[in-house]
Amino acid sequence: MKLSTLVIRSMRKNIKHYYLYFFALIFSAALYFSFVTLQHNEAVVKLTHSSMKGEAGFKVGSILLVIIVFFFVFYANQLFLKRRSKEIGLYQMIGIPKPTISYMLTIENMVLWIGATAIGILVGFFFSRFFALIFLKVINTKREVTLDFSTAALFQTILVFALLLAIVLLQTMWVVHRTSLLDLFKATSKAEQKMKKMNPLQILLGIVGMGLIIYGYYLSTVLFEMDKTITLKDLYIKMGTILGSVIIGTFLTFRYSIAFIMNMIRISKNGHLSLNDVLAVTPIMHRMKSNALSLSIITLMTAMALAILSLSYISYYSVDAQTENYMPYDLAILNHKGEQKFENALQKENIDYKKYDFDLLNAKIDTTPLLEEKLNEDLVKNISMDNIVIKESDAKKIFPKIQLAKNEAIMAGYSDVFRKFMPLKIGKSMIVYVGKEKHKVKLMEIEKQASISSQITYGNPAIIIQDELFYQLQKNTSVQKKTIWKSFVGYNITKPSQMEEAISLYKKATNNGTFKMGEQDGVTTMIQIDAKDELYKQDLENVGLIIFITGFLGSAFLIATGSILYFKQMTEAEEERDSFMTLRKIGFSTDDIMKGIYRKQLFSFGLPLLIGIFHSYFAVKSGWMFFGSELVVPLLITMGIYILLYSIFAILTSNYYRKIIKEIL
Amino acid sequence: MGILKASKIKKVYGKKLFAQEVLKGIDLEVESGEFVGIMGPSGSGKTTLLNVLCSIDRPTEGIVEINGQSLQKMKSKQLSTFRRTEMGFIFQDYNLLDTLTVKENILLPLSVGKTSKQEAETRCQQLAKQLGIQDILKKYPNEISGGQKQRTAAARALIIQPSIVFADEPTGALDSKSASALLESLGTLNKTNHVTIMMVTHDPVAASYCSRVLFLKDGQIYTQVYKGDKTRTQFFQEIMKTQGVLGGDGYEA
Structure with a gap:
């Protein structure tokens, strides 16, 4: 059998695993391409009053988008490789040298990427019309914008995705290089960490973590206190401290505090766990070590997305009120x-x-x-x-x-x-x-x-x-x-x-x-x-661009975090397949088990969301007044929509679990 | 009194042209307190029979009654509850939950239901003592040996005080010493606690601990031997002899 046959066969065999990765790629490419198309469209950029600002806004936006896409693709690839670690091990076992395995995976990846980027660009082209429509709606103009296929955008997208592919290939080679045959047999048990007794240092770190978050929150509420004479430098230091303490605090909380709290609950039950504990508490505890980092990142991304979205929505929402204040009559x-x-x-x-x-x-x-x-x-x-x-x-x-x-x-x-x-x-x-x-x-x-x-x-x-x-x-x-x-x-x-x-x-x-x-x-x-109507339009066009870009980025953040959580839960569901089978066999019904799974989802999705909401609330509260004149309503609307969209991912995940649990027996 | 009664059990896999009849009409009755072994060559339908009897799989035809209740008349949810309250399970690959300690694994079937905490605790301690695992209750499955794992699984099966325990190759993954220790325990529990046990095995030594051994061949009961007053060694030899007549290699999984 030739190597190419092997590649084709393994791709066909793995098509189910590819889905996820493939769609993640298409989605990223589409999003990026449509954004860049808008960026390169002069008509769109000129619609905004100060075109300089518009260009800069799009530039910053596209850089941020690359960062999001990078995280997303990197993570998806990591999960993808983890799912296939057995296969990689098997190739080694039958004597294929590592460089050849890397070469095979490289070919696979190239085929995938070229396909996904091409489809993504096509989809993105249609998306961009849709986005342009939304954009015009946001700035409330009736002007027409024609969108041509932009070659500049095409080249930019290809360049960015080629670079991302290079990074992903490096990641793949690194993983192949690191896997040993032994891992093949340990693949599943490795993920599970033995729960040892919490030592005092860990407990202390857990408490410090929560303390840091609270301290950061406190600092944010006094960030712009007027009574103290503060210089700009002090302000920056203060902001840095807030950021640092909240980020470190979040990580420590996930890494130690939550496992600690759950361990306390568990110990207090002295072995008499409820089924919900079995399905929700213990797997989470066991995975906390490996999940802490990704959950922290997801939490911080959520917080960032929410804060950005809230602030820009506040400014958009406040255009009305500010115009009203500036000019209460027509x-x-x-x-x-x-x-x-x-x-x-x-x-x-x-x-x-x-x-x-x-x-x-x-x-x-x-x-x-x-x-x-x-x-x-x-x-x-x-x-x-x-x-x-x-x-x-x-x-x-x-x-x-x-x-x-x-x-x-x-x-x-x-x-x-x-x-x-x-x-x-x-x-x-x-x-x-x-x-x-x-x-x-x-x-x-x-x-x-x-x-x-x-x-x-x-x-x-x-x-x-x-x-x-x-x-x-x-x-x-x-x-x-x-x-x-x-x-x-x-x-x-x-x-x-x-x-x-x-x-x-x-x-x-x-x-x-x-x-x-x-x-x-x-x-x-x-x-x-000026007439109120004209003032309003002017203001709207000024903030319209900002809200559009932030909205775009916010949605990208939302979809990226949601998908990462979804992928993660999918993998966990696969890993827990055996446990579900045992539970079904010894007499727990699908509904019994699903109750525990809902709990677990509530935690997996709810906790990053909850902490993210708190983070963003304090972030927004400390500086919202520079963006607009209304806090409560836009904040509630933004968070409401975010929670709603976010829960879609949780529902999808739960359905995936249900499918697995149902078909297992 | 008959705990388990099965009549005319048929099981067909595949459809029409490719249909393969794995069980060809099996009648079977198990009395309370019996320790029944099922033996037979590979592909004779041992595990399929066990799965059908314990409601994990549904027969194509026939009726299974446990404690006078027909399994075929129950819905999937009722079956689950029935399994959880009336049946105990021991599997070849232990099927313990890795995230739970030994004690938590044993108490797992009681996690839904109305058994009081004291009652559960007493049962757990007693079973742990009988099975010799009281020292490892706080350990995780990956910290204990295969024999200990299987004894944990046995304790988990017995904690609900089931009408009947189904064991599918419980000694399959154990070395001979751990295997005989486990079987010894099961035998004792069968006698002292009057636990009804039904065990699928390919190992004549394991089967010799039973009070009755059924031999399956090509989806039908070929014969059965009773221990009666014989010693275990005598019974073992009888099993060996029957297996020889039956043909086929008994030593595969």
Whole structure:
């Protein structure tokens, strides 16, 4: 028999094992190729406002993707080789020299890779259209994008996969080189580690591991504390410490703490285990030594994916809220300039609208007494005493429930970022200066929703006070002098279909939304007011690219971790085949055994997910305010979707177990 | 009283043209407290018969009753429960779970069910003592010898106090010393605890520990010999003689 016949026969015989590896490869190639196709498509890159950023984003994305694909392929190959270790041993036994075995496996791998990459590129080409569609949807444009087959993308994909193949071949040769004939007979028993008594050092390490994680979490919550004067260098050191302690902690937890806890449970049962313990606890304990590293990596990958996805979704989700805060109405006019002209035009075109009229004052108000924590001197000096004041009767149009006494006030448009850095206490009083008089006004409530554009309020919240106090302020000359914008009129167009027309009418009536105020001392103040619709689109296109790339990477992470766990469980199921057979024979039904298997899956999938969620929660919580203004909803949505998709892998795995257990007898 | 009653057991593998009849209508009855051996040349259907009798395999035709309950009328789930509560199993390759200690392996069949912990503990200690494995209860299967493994398996089979124990070549993988120690224990348990045992073996020495030995040939019961008042050596010689008449090499698996 020629060597080539042997190769072909062994490939045909192993087709079942190849499936997994083959699909992993096709999937990776498809993902990579479609991503690179988008990267090389100028139309897509130019869709984003700042094309420089877009290019860089795609570049970083593709590098990260290569890393994910590398891990994935490397792991799949390792499992694949492990499953075939008996075969490799057998070849050695019948006297085929190791180099020849390596050569055989090399040919096999080359055939596989060339096939998979070709199919992957084809699939990826169709994927890329689909991804482009999603991309356009994300940035909410109706523009058309044509996607041609990109030769640049083709070459890049081929190059990357050729390099990956080289690495995988090296890995294969290394494994062949290392296997001895003895391993052939020990192949299965080797994986099982003898459970020895836990020595005190291991227990200590386990505790240290959990301690490190908690310490990392604690540090992350105080990462951006304002009261300390921190330099950028300190910040980096702190971040590094958090990262290090959480990573090491995760590994130690998996390696020692979990085995320790399970051992305690086991010892406490004194031999009287339930079937669930037999199927879930003991195999996990036995495999913890070899699984600790991969479970840690999966956990950290999950945490990373979740954190990235959450943060980018937060920014995407917050576009709405941030635009809303920046511009709470569809259109707005300052100081009644062009108001009449605009309204006449609207009426002429039969466009229905709602009008919100606000009188504004710029008053001197000391808000520092409201602060929950004392800030340091430098920061206090920087807090402006200029605040925009609105009267209660105007504010009632958007906050119908408010009811103020003379010495009470409400803040509107206090964003989450401010809340995080400078939390205010409801019930404390601020000081309103009316000439030389000081009025103490109690803060009753903080509204997240803005009443007027934050452009006018310098990003501060607007302060709503009772009408009487408002008129008192209005009479004050220094207040009058400081007040540039005396009024703010917001318009909401009733029918969205008429929005475009209304915007063009608005632009005509208001000189493209530019408001100038000739002021004393010859200084002119100018503000450009944009329609909310246009602002929103601009913002969306800016964050759209980021969310798309991160979403892409996040999904790649998810699928990679899910598949690795799936492969792993498949291998474990094969290894435990004998145990299942024994259990079936001595009288446990498939359902009895499956109950234990569900437990095991809950652990195998649930624990990395749970720890990953905790990690990402603390990571996101420490810095989310730089990405957007909403935390809870996008975080819950992201995690919810992630958990849902992730559980698909757990269900697939359980079904695989069920199949094995059922067919065994 | 008959513990096990089988009538007209047929088992056919394959379909139509390729059909191969492995069991050709076997009638069999086992009384409580018996120690029955099944012998026969390779391919005579020993293991198939045992698998059919113990409900691991289903016969193509015929009825198996254990304690008056027909196995064929039960669904797969009921069968599982029945196996777990009424039958004990000892296999040639031990089939212990490597991840469990000896004690945990012995207690495994009780892990589902209502046996109290004290009761389980007492039974476990008693069996371990009878089988001479009380010193290795905390060890893992890969730390003990083959003989100890098989005695562990025997303890696992007996912990549920089964109506009948099925043993498939229990001494097949053991050296002669461990084998006779195991058989000695099984024989004692058979007498003192009145455990009914049914054992497939190709080893005449092992068979000589039985109270009755069935000989299978080509899927049918060829003959059977009773120990009666004979000594073990006499019985052994009778078995050898029958095997000689039967022809075929008894020394293959």
